Amino acid sequence: MESSHSGTDSSLPLRRAFYERNTVRVAKELLDKVLVRRLGATSLEGLIVETEAYRGYDDAASHAYRGPTRRNEVMFGEPGHAYVYFTYGMHYCLNVTTEPAGQPGAVLIRAAQPIRGIGEMKKRRGTEHVKDLSNGPAKLTQAFDVTKALNGHDLTLGEKLYITEPAHPEPFSISAGTRIGIRAGAEKPWRFSIRGNPFVSKR
DNA sequence: CTAAAGATGTCCT
């Protein structure tokens, strides 16, 4: 690796203990982390700038609210796996699972600031506008080639899809608000974003 | 079996 000093190697995937905690806390701490998608020789990277927490039986907006089903079963499994679901007949959304195994929870990755592989993302999205590549949950999965094939993928392996610390972290403040696009549970302030970041989704 | 909604995005007026 290129790391010449001792200490944290920023290319390593976040370990399982990071995910095995309270979902709301993980949602906040995923801000300013780097989402990495490896496609053969190519690497796509983006800084996570917007997330939403979805819990379990105490959260009517969560897919896990009414207990396990075929779709949401990964939310009940080991933390640190991808939960990818298909919605509106055409879109995928990417979540990462949280909480200890057996306890449901996931964080929706809503937006990222493109860092690397921007040309590839432009091709996938069919636009030249960088700000429109991944400023929304379904735009992000299209830009990063995340589909149902990655549902259940272990994010701690450092293969295909994972999350790491940024190489050069910068100070930021967190903006909290209500979650977008839901009916039940709409009052919970579980949407988090990097204040002022231009790649946060509109609405 | 049937039906309705959905953690959205895009294009139109």
Add this chain to the structure above:
DNA sequence: GGACATCTTTAGA
């Protein structure tokens, strides 16, 4: 600001 595409999943008969 609103219509609409498009189809899986889930709940209910």
